[in-house]
Amino acid sequence: MLGSSSECVNSEKTDGTPKSISATPEPFQYVKKENDSKCSLRKSLASQRAVFLNAWHAEVIKSGCRLPLMSSTNSGVE
Numbered sequence: 001m002l003g004s005s006s007e008c009v010n011s012e013k014t015d016g017t018p019k020s021i022s023a024t025p026e027p028f029q030y031v032k033k034e035n036d037s038k039c040s041l042r043k044s045l046a047s048q049r050a051v052f053l054n055a056w057h058a059e060v061i062k063s064g065c066r067l068p069l070m071s072s073t074n075s076g077v078e
Contacts, residue, residue: 060067
């Protein structure tokens, strides 16, 4: 089983020594880019969610509404 990609050794030899692969192999670069993209999207959405919730909460407080702390299991919807 292989460890990290920096431990892999390419089969091509230059000057009689194995060439070490320090970068991510090409097929996995796309996976890494997709993962990084999804991660930044999640962070952005979480940040926007927090902004939205703070604004919504401020409006609720300003209007004087009171929200239940917990929803009841028997809310009348059957």
